[in-house]
Amino acid sequence: MHATTARPALAAPATGRRLKLLIASGSVLLGVAYLMLTAFQTTTVYYLTVGELLDRGAAAHGQQVRVAGDVVRGTVEREDAGLGVRFLVHDGSGQVPVYYRGGPVPDIFGDEVQVVVEGKYTAEGTFVANTLLAKCPSKFEADGTAEA
Amino acid sequence: MADFGHIAIVAAFVVACYAAIVGPLSAHLRAPDLLQSARNGVYAVALLLTLASATLMAAFVTHDFSIKYVAEHSSRDMPASLVAAAFYSGQQGSLLYWAWTLSLFSAIVMLQNRRTARDFMGYLIGTLMVVAGFFGLILGFVASPFEKTLIVPAEGLGLNPLLYDSGMLYHPPMLLAGYMSWTIPFAFAVAALASRRLDAEWIRATRRYALVAWAILGVGNLLGAWWAYRVLGWGGYWGWDPVENSAFMPFLVGTAFIHSIMIQERRGMLKVWNMALVMVAFYLCIFGTFVVRSGVISSVHSFAQSSIGPYFLVFLSAAVIGSLALLWYRLPYLRSDNQLDSMLSREASFLMNNLLFVGLVFAIFWGTIFPLVSEAVQGTKITVGPPFFNQVAGPIMIGLLVLMGIAPLMPWRKASPDALLRSFVVPLGAALVTATGLLLFAPNGATAIASLTACAFVTATIAQEFWRGSVARGQATGEALPRAFGSLVRRNNRRYGGYVVHLGVVLMAAAITASSMYQLERTARLRPGEALEIGGYRLTYNGLRERQEPGVRVVEAQLAVQSGNQLLGAVTPDKRFHRNFERQPSTQVAIRTTPFEDLYVVLAGWDPDGSASFIVFVNPLVVWLWAGGVIALLGTFVAMWPAPRPRAVTAPAPSPAFAVGRA
Numbered sequence: 001m002h003a004t005t006a007r008p009a010l011a012a013p014a015t016g017r018r019l020k021l022l023i024a025s026g027s028v029l030l031g032v033a034y035l036m037l038t039a040f041q042t043t044t045v046y047y048l049t050v051g052e053l054l055d056r057g058a059a060a061h062g063q064q065v066r067v068a069g070d071v072v073r074g075t076v077e078r079e080d081a082g083l084g085v086r087f088l089v090h091d092g093s094g095q096v097p098v099y100y101r102g103g104p105v106p107d108i109f110g111d112e113v114q115v116v117v118e119g120k121y122t123a124e125g126t127f128v129a130n131t132l133l134a135k136c137p138s139k140f141e142a143d144g145t146a147e148a
Numbered sequence: 149m150a151d152f153g154h155i156a157i158v159a160a161f162v163v164a165c166y167a168a169i170v171g172p173l174s175a176h177l178r179a180p181d182l183l184q185s186a187r188n189g190v191y192a193v194a195l196l197l198t199l200a201s202a203t204l205m206a207a208f209v210t211h212d213f214s215i216k217y218v219a220e221h222s223s224r225d226m227p228a229s230l231v232a233a234a235f236y237s238g239q240q241g242s243l244l245y246w247a248w249t250l251s252l253f254s255a256i257v258m259l260q261n262r263r264t265a266r267d268f269m270g271y272l273i274g275t276l277m278v279v280a281g282f283f284g285l286i287l288g289f290v291a292s293p294f295e296k297t298l299i300v301p302a303e304g305l306g307l308n309p310l311l312y313d314s315g316m317l318y319h320p321p322m323l324l325a326g327y328m329s330w331t332i333p334f335a336f337a338v339a340a341l342a343s344r345r346l347d348a349e350w351i352r353a354t355r356r357y358a359l360v361a362w363a364i365l366g367v368g369n370l371l372g373a374w375w376a377y378r379v380l381g382w383g384g385y386w387g388w389d390p391v392e393n394s395a396f397m398p399f400l401v402g403t404a405f406i407h408s409i410m411i412q413e414r415r416g417m418l419k420v421w422n423m424a425l426v427m428v429a430f431y432l433c434i435f436g437t438f439v440v441r442s443g444v445i446s447s448v449h450s451f452a453q454s455s456i457g458p459y460f461l462v463f464l465s466a467a468v469i470g471s472l473a474l475l476w477y478r479l480p481y482l483r484s485d486n487q488l489d490s491m492l493s494r495e496a497s498f499l500m501n502n503l504l505f506v507g508l509v510f511a512i513f514w515g516t517i518f519p520l521v522s523e524a525v526q527g528t529k530i531t532v533g534p535p536f537f538n539q540v541a542g543p544i545m546i547g548l549l550v551l552m553g554i555a556p557l558m559p560w561r562k563a564s565p566d567a568l569l570r571s572f573v574v575p576l577g578a579a580l581v582t583a584t585g586l587l588l589f590a591p592n593g594a595t596a597i598a599s600l601t602a603c604a605f606v607t608a609t610i611a612q613e614f615w616r617g618s619v620a621r622g623q624a625t626g627e628a629l630p631r632a633f634g635s636l637v638r639r640n641n642r643r644y645g646g647y648v649v650h651l652g653v654v655l656m657a658a659a660i661t662a663s664s665m666y667q668l669e670r671t672a673r674l675r676p677g678e679a680l681e682i683g684g685y686r687l688t689y690n691g692l693r694e695r696q697e698p699g700v701r702v703v704e705a706q707l708a709v710q711s712g713n714q715l716l717g718a719v720t721p722d723k724r725f726h727r728n729f730e731r732q733p734s735t736q737v738a739i740r741t742t743p744f745e746d747l748y749v750v751l752a753g754w755d756p757d758g759s760a761s762f763i764v765f766v767n768p769l770v771v772w773l774w775a776g777g778v779i780a781l782l783g784t785f786v787a788m789w790p791a792p793r794p795r796a797v798t799a800p801a802p803s804p805a806f807a808v809g810r811a
Contacts, residue, residue, distance in 0.1 A: 020491045025503055032507035035540045036514065043536040047519055047529035066531055080673045081761035082753015102671060104381040104750055104763055107723075108310060110731050118533070131533075 045118065051093020053121060066118040067096070067127065073111040089115060089127075098127045106134040150215050153203035154294040157244075160196035160251070161284030163189050168277035175270030175343060183266050186273045187258055193280055194255040197248040201235075204244060204293055208234055214300045217241060217293045223306035225699040225727065233316045234307050239456070240293035242324055246437065247283035250328045254280065257332060261353070268350075271342040275335035282463050291456050309726045309734040315375025323372060323395055326365025327433040330398060333358040333405075334430035337423055338471055341478045348413065354426065355409050356788065362402040363784045365433075369395050370777040381735050381750040383669065383765035385773070386660075388537040393516045394436035397509050401429040404505035411498050414560060416485025420475070421502070423482065427471050432509075434464045490562040497555035504548050511540045538664075546599050549657055552650055553606035556613065556643075571612070578608035596665035603658045610647045610654075617644070637786065645787025652780025659773035663746075668766040671752070675759045683766035685747055686710040687719070692754055701725040705751045705760050709740065716740070721751040721762070746770045 050069045053060055072088040072095060079086070084101035098117055109115065109132065119129035167189030174182035204217070208231050213219040221241070222234040236242040254276045261269060287293065307316075333354045340350040372392065377385035386392060405425040411418050438460035488495055514521075515532045522530040557571045582604035586597045614633065617640075622632035637644040672680040674689040681687075690706040704722035708715065719738035726734065740747040746767045754760040 017488060017490065021488060021496070021499075024491060024496070024500065028500055028503045029507060032504070032511060032540075032544065035543055036511050039536045039539040040532065043532050043539065044518075044530050045533065047531045066533075078753060081755040081759050083671055083673055083761040104735075104752060106380075107735050108308075108732050 049093055050089060050091045050096050053096060053127070054094045056121075058123070060121045061123050062120055064118065064120060066116060068114070068116045069095075071109070071111055071113050071115055076109075076111065085109075085132075089117065096121075096127050097125065098129055100129040100132045102130070103132065105132060109134040149203060149207055149212060150294040150296050153200045153207070154288070154292060156196045156200035156203065157284060157292070157294070158288045160193045160200065160247075161281060161288045163192045163196065164277045164281035164284050167193065168274050168281050171270045171273030171277060172342070173270070175267035175274075178267070180266060183270055183273075186270065186277075190251075190254050190258050190273055190277065193277065193284075194251040197244075197251040197280075200287075201244060201248045204241065205232065205235055208232065211304065213302075213304050214297055215293075216295045216297045219297050219301050219304045221305070221307060223304040223728070226307060229314075229317055230307055230312065233311075233320075236320050236324065237307055237311055237316070240287065240291045240295075242320065242440075243283060243291065243437075243456075244287055244293050245321065246324050246328050247280060247287060249325050250276070250280055250283070250331055253329060253332055257357070264353075265343070265345060267343040268339050268345050270339075272335050272339035274342075275338045276331065279331050279335075282459075286456055286459055290459060306726070306728050309724070309729045309732055310379075312724075312726065312734055313375060313379050315371065315378065319368065319371040319375050322364060323368030324437075326361065326368040326395075327398070327437050329357075329361035329364050330402065330426075330430045330433045333361060333426050334471075337426040338474065341423065341471075341474045341481075344478065344481055346419070346478070346481050351409060351413055351422075355406065355413070358402065358406055358409070358426070359784060359788050362399070362406055363781060363788075365395070365399045365402065367777070367781060369399055370774070374774060377770070378737060378739065379735070381737050381763070383667065383748055383750075383763075383767060384664075385770075388515075388534045390516045391436075391440050393512050393537075394432070394439040397512055397516075398429045398432035398436060400505050400509045400512075401425055401432060404502045405429060407498055407505075408502050411495050415495060417488070417495060418499075419482040419484065420479065423475055425502075425506075427468075427475070431464060431468055434460065434467065438464065492558065492563040492565065492568065494555060494558040494560050497551055497558050501548065501551045501555060504544055504551065508541060508544045508548075511544070512537065515540070542595050542599075545657065546595070546602050549599065549602035549606055549654070552653065553602070553609040556647070556650075557609055572609075574612050575605045575608035579605040590666065592665050596661055599661040600658060603654045603661070606650065606654050610651050613647060614644070641789050642787050645783050645785070645789070648783025648786055649780045650783075652776040652778070652783055655772045655776030655779060657776075659769045659771075659776060662769040663767040663773070666768045669764070671761065671763045673759055673761040675757075680762065680764065682764050683745070684711055685716075685766070687749065687762075687764065689760060689762075691758060692760060699727045703751075703754070705754070705762070707738075707749065707762075709747065719747070719749050721749045723751055741771050743771060744768065 045064050045066050047066045047068070048056070048060075050067060053065065053067050067089065069089040069091040072090050075086075075088040077086045078084070079101075082105065084099070085105055086097065086099050088095050089098050090096075098119075100117065100119075114135040116131075116133040116135070117127060117129035118131040118133075119127060121127050167186045170182050170189065171186035174180070174186055204215075206212075207215050207218045208222055209228075211218070211222070211224050211231075217238060217240050218234075221237050222231050226234070234241070236245040254273075257272070257276070261272075264272075336350055336354040336357065340346050340354075369392075372395065373385035376387070402425075405422060408418050408425065409422055412422050438457065488499075490496065515536050519529050519531045522528060553575060554572075557568070559567075579601050583597060583601040586600055591597070614636075617636045618629055618633040621627065621636045622629050625632065625635075627635065668683045670680060670682045674680060676689055676691040679686050679688040686709070688708045688710070690708060692703055692705055694701065694703050696702070702722050702724050704720045707719050707721075709717055709719055717740070719740055721738040722736045723733040724736060726732075735750060738749045740749075746765075748765040748767055750763040752761040752763050
């Protein structure tokens with residue numbers, strides 16, 4: 001939508017000026033494209049369901065991925081006065097143990113809360129998360145900020 | 149009460165539809181009576197939606213739990229201010245707020261443009277009322293805030309504890325109003341195209357409304373960052389969440405517009421481009437409202453999957469297709485009056501600024517919808533997180549900063565390289581000194597150094613502009629320097645107001661750079677009496693304390709803060725357990741602010757033995773992010789201040805066909 005409208009109504013009489021303008025605008029846009037491409041190459045992560053993560057098995061070990069699911073009721077264990085937390089996360093297709101430590105645990109985190117964890121699946125079968133996001137239970141709609 | 153509110157909304161919908169048809173019809177038939185009728189329709193919609201909003205507000209204040217929306221979003225023991233804020237805490241209420249403020253703004257626009265050409269007004273009313281009618285449709289028939297409960301509960305559910313914060317009073321209404329207010333410039337653009345009145349007048353009127361919309365949306369964004377910083381406890385204020393991005397994108401497009409519109413005012417260039425920018429800003433505002441509400445992009449802001457998503461998608465598509473088609477048919481009327489004379493000109497540097505802004509928006513847009521696209525194309529969902537946005541946005545924003553220093557010093561049409569070089573001696577010197585200082589004393593990566601150097605460069609150009617302008621005026625008029633400075637700003641308020649905005653932005657950029665690149669973080673579990681050290685501070689934990697407030701149990705940790713041997717005071721981060729939400733505490737961050745840095749202490753948890761765990765950050769310069777925002781807002785006021793009236797002799801004769809009222 002932006003690309004189609006990004007054609008300013010400019011026409012210079014002298015081809016030299018026109019060329020300069022094209023080169024300048026082109027290099028700005030190429031620069032932006034280059035930034036996007038390199039960033040895409042280094043920062044994309046797969047967004048998987050629990051089932052998809054388990055299906056990948058060993059192939060997923062050591063790879064940064066993002067997994068969404070619900071916290072299994074009664075499985076939340078805190079350690080070190082709340083600095084670390086262990087829990088099981090499940091969706092329709094399976095469940096996986098998660099360990100998260102070092103960052104803030106969102107206030108709304110708890111039993112049966114929908115979470116998104118980002119981190120690495122280890123050979124021991126535990127998902128070691130370095131990011132833990134929790135979503136509000138669906139009965140609460142809100143438009144305030146709520147990331148963890 | 150519920151019926152009354154519902155009827156008011158349905159009536160507003162009907163009247164909006166009427167005005168949406170009659171307005172353009174009056175332009176087509178050249179019928180002043182019809183136009184007056186459409187105008188009255190706009191006032192009636194404002195009145196009806198005010199009644200509906202007042203009804204909902206009254207239901208909240210009187211705890212009328214027979215209305216489902218009230219029962220689900222408030223309770224009797226909530227503070228009065230939050231009961232009022234619960235109005236817009238859910239989907240239906242926030243859409244009603246959107247529609248209501250739009251109807252008020254539309255009515256104000258009617259009052260301010262009483263002498264504007266009739267055909268223009270007809271199409272303007274048509275556009276405004278189509279948007280209002282769409283919201284009326286949703287509120288009346290799809291997501292009514294006045295739906296009744298089957299069994300009236302004795303007590304409401306209450307507000308989610310996450311929203312128990314003064315941020316709730318300011319951020320949502322400001323942001324929603326920001327989204328809404330871009331409808332006005334959009335309607336002016338459509339009306340100008342439809343009525344073929346594409347002269348300088350519509351630009352003058354649109355610029356003013358666009359500045360207002362831009363300021364509201366900007367403040368809404370910044371208040372969101374401020375709220376997130378104070379309550380979320382991860383030490384930051386911006387997470388590149390899809391909903392944040394959606395609010396940021398129209399702001400960026402709007403920023404591009406308020407710059408490129410100057411090129412059109414002054415040189416009659418970029419006419420199509422400006423139209424496109426206004427339109428895209430409006431689309432992005434609708435897109436943003438849709439993203440918050442639809443759950444289509446996985447975000448921590450998106451809650452229930454909701455039924456209104458498809459309606460928004462259809463409306464947005466119709467708006468995009470309709471307005472772009474109109475633009476296409478009017479292209480012959482939008483020929484450029486002038487051509488670019490030189491790459492060394494203000495026009496060219498503004499053009500680069502616009503390309504960077506639009507490039508940035510494009511990158512953010514792709515990053516935001518990438519999971520959707522990858523799922524549709526490849527069948528696997530791939531996401532990008534904050535690292536992507538930081539990597540892309542960082543260099544672009546530094547580029548924008550540099551242009552912010554260069555562009556205002558560029559003359560229109562063509563610069564002479566010599567004069568240009570003279571203008572940049574002092575700023576380049578300031579940049580050099582800053583870069584050297586940073587390399588020697590705080591070498592924290594190329595990005596940080598480049599960004600702070602650019603900040604120094606821009607600050608120097610702004611200071612130099614004020615200084616040169618004041619001296620020149622003092623010499624010309626014989627005024628003393630302070631007085632010359634005052635009259636300089638008063639007489640050129642748009643220009644110097646703009647510089648003040650730039651100064652605010654520089655402060656914000658410096659704060660963002662410093663707080664993200666020079667942040668310190670430590671986590672620790674402490675027994676009472678133990679201490680942790682971070683960035684020259686020593687925090688000694690003195691145990692937990694529990695106290696009861698109405699409806700809330702508060703557990704707070706007491707920490708003494710020392711720097712060296714000097715006791716600076718105490719901080720008490722806490723967790724609050726709201727009745728009905730015992731398992732969802734709300735964490736209150738303790739922040740100790742100085743001009744240099746924020747000490748940011750989060751109570752992460754505790755054990756029965758009295759030991760507690762903390763996450764502590766030292767965030768440099770954060771206070772300047774908020775201060776910069778305030779300065780930018782003040783600058784916007786200066787720029788919007790009506791210019792001193794030109795003397796009658798020199799005043800241009802008002803265009804008889806199109807006289808913008810007292811906008």
